[in-house]
Amino acid sequence: MIKAAVPSVLRLIGIRYCGSMSGVSLQLSPDRCLFDEPLRLRVSGLSPGQDVSLQTALTDEGGEIFSSLGRYRAGSSGELDLTRSPALEGGSFTGIEPDGPLWALEPRTPLRRLVKKNVQSPIQLRFSLYQDHEPPGPLLASAAQERSFMGEGVTRVPVREGTVRGSLFLPPGLGPFPAIIDLYGTGGGLMEHRASLLASRGFLTMALAYFDYDDLPNNLGGLHLNYFREAVELLMHHPKVNKQGIGVIGLSKGADLAITMASFLPEIKAVVSVSGCNANSFAPIPCDGFVLPCLGFNAEKIKFTEAGEFDFSESMDDPMDPAFEESLIPAERSSAAFLLLSGLDDKNWPSASYSKQLVARLTEHKKDVEAYYYPGAGHLLEPPYFPLCKASNHKLLGMPMLWGGQLRGHAKAQEDVWKKIQTFFSQHLKHNTMQSHL
Structure with a gap:
């Protein structure tokens, strides 16, 4: 009963929770924010030392996909916290970069610039956590975040x-x-x-x-x-x-x-x-x-x-x-x-x-x-x-x-x-x- 109540409690305090059949959860805080706010992402339920790949993606108004890839290794408790866990070599960025999944986004098509024309609608970001590094294995957990350009009441x-x-x-x-x-x-x-x-x-x-x-x-x-x-x-x-x-x-x-x-x-x-x-x-x-x-x-x-x-x-x-x-x-x-x-x-x-x-x-x-x-x-x-x-x-x-x-x-x-x-x-x-x- 206590475990079943966790997702609803987290949502009440503004954290996006994603459970999965693997027992791995990906938590975003907050799940809705302004575009210029920092990213807070944590993962729990991994095995100690487990290698995982975090893919972040968005689709712009023209249908272009921007994505980044972070490679991580779980700590001794089976958790990842991007404010403390370094990204490893081989991904889009390395080191302790909690916002790296955002600023390292790259377009699939060369010479495309991310431009937001309709600021009245948010950008939808998708976070997908996969087992292993190269190649990424099965999907372990996923979550989404809305990043807006107009705050409440603007x-x-x-x-x-x-x-x-x-x-x-x-x-x-x-x-x-x-x-x-x-x-x-x-x-x-x-x-x-x-x-x-x-x-x-x-x-x-x-x-x-x-x-x-x-x-x-x-x-x-x-x-x-x-x-x-x-x-x-x-x-x-x-x-x-x-x-x-x-x-x-x-x-x-x-x-x-x-x-x-x-x-x-x-x-x-x-x-x-x-x-x-x-x-x-x-x-x-x-x-x-x-x-x-x-x-x-x-x-x-x-x-x-x-x-x-x-x-x-x-x-x-x-x-x-x-x-x-x-x-x-x-x-x-x-x-x-x-x-x-x-x-x-x-x-x-x-x-x-x-x-x-x-x-x-x-x-x-x-x-x-x-x-x-x-x-x-x-x-x-x-x-x-x-x-x-x-x-x-x-x-x-x-x-x-x-x-x-x-x-x-x-x-x-x-x-x-x-x-x-x-x-x-x-x-x-x-x-x-x-x-x-x-």
């Missing part, structure tokens, strides 16, 4: 006001909340996964599209500062927004747009640049009474890897070259605080060098700036547990683009980056006037 509101296109994610409660605009790069369209997770952590966040979405221009040629000004004004007039200032976060091209916004729009009080550039890139931007020129690239310096991937890392013009210095973003005009985050294995462009150049400029003008550089991290620094994407097909270019990154270094960087982003925005945007949304 709401999504499509934005189609004036010329502004995007989505607004509102935390539960009355507010006022610190507000953030979220921008992605030259892939275009609307990316919502980071914005929805930020809203789940208490920040009212607008995922802002700026080309190739809805009725926006289908290329970067239509950029104008007034579009981003209109988005800021829309947020500032929202009844749940803390009016003391707006934050903006951008990745890649989105990062230099974020810095540009802060340079010309005084409402911006906090900027996060992820893998960004200190110059306006790829397309000129009409600003207040003048046009900010763009940094270009030298096609002769573009390289291709043996796998045929587009290596753009050395082709960009040098923003410190006097010939291109007019494209430098005048960030010293801004009163905002800046957080710059870069991977040292960025193969898209030299974001760490760009960051150091911007730090020098901002420091010279006594601006509030902090910067961090991550060994082994590539260009696509996403929220924690997104699998590394070293290369993928670029939507705008129509060819495979090299992004860089080493598996473990990139994963650890994403965890630290996510903590620093939240701490930074909390420090510079949250004020005593904000009511708790909890």
Whole structure:
């Protein structure tokens, strides 16, 4: 009777329990969580020293399967605890890596990037434990976990006001909340996964599209500062927004747009640049009474890897070259605080060098700036547990683009980056006037 009651008791406290005819159980804690929460997985009922293989898998919205494999050996009590049990050689990762089954996921098809388009539905993860290592034997136990992008009470509101296109994610409660605009790069369209997770952590966040979405221009040629000004004004007039200032976060091209916004729009009080550039890139931007020129690239310096991937890392013009210095973003005009985050294995462009150049400029003008550089991290620094994407097909270019990154270094960087982003925005945007949304 006591043994039979165990599964229901575990479920009551948020642990997914899986029994099996073999007597082996796989327990996940919790069985439903946000995508950025750590994994807690334990196995009991094994024989002491028994070899097992843990396969983790998910199927994305396009039907692509991402999977990882961890090889383990049970302890003397017949249990595995991923916070203490090391993964052995021969799998997707090694060592004590409790979250390894997540960040080591790889697509079955090369050049596929895990992208979550519909953030209102969770990702379903499947965990399967097999006997032995090579080859894996019979299935011993299995379990599933839901990882969501919208926390309880978070709401999504499509934005189609004036010329502004995007989505607004509102935390539960009355507010006022610190507000953030979220921008992605030259892939275009609307990316919502980071914005929805930020809203789940208490920040009212607008995922802002700026080309190739809805009725926006289908290329970067239509950029104008007034579009981003209109988005800021829309947020500032929202009844749940803390009016003391707006934050903006951008990745890649989105990062230099974020810095540009802060340079010309005084409402911006906090900027996060992820893998960004200190110059306006790829397309000129009409600003207040003048046009900010763009940094270009030298096609002769573009390289291709043996796998045929587009290596753009050395082709960009040098923003410190006097010939291109007019494209430098005048960030010293801004009163905002800046957080710059870069991977040292960025193969898209030299974001760490760009960051150091911007730090020098901002420091010279006594601006509030902090910067961090991550060994082994590539260009696509996403929220924690997104699998590394070293290369993928670029939507705008129509060819495979090299992004860089080493598996473990990139994963650890994403965890630290996510903590620093939240701490930074909390420090510079949250004020005593904000009511708790909890």
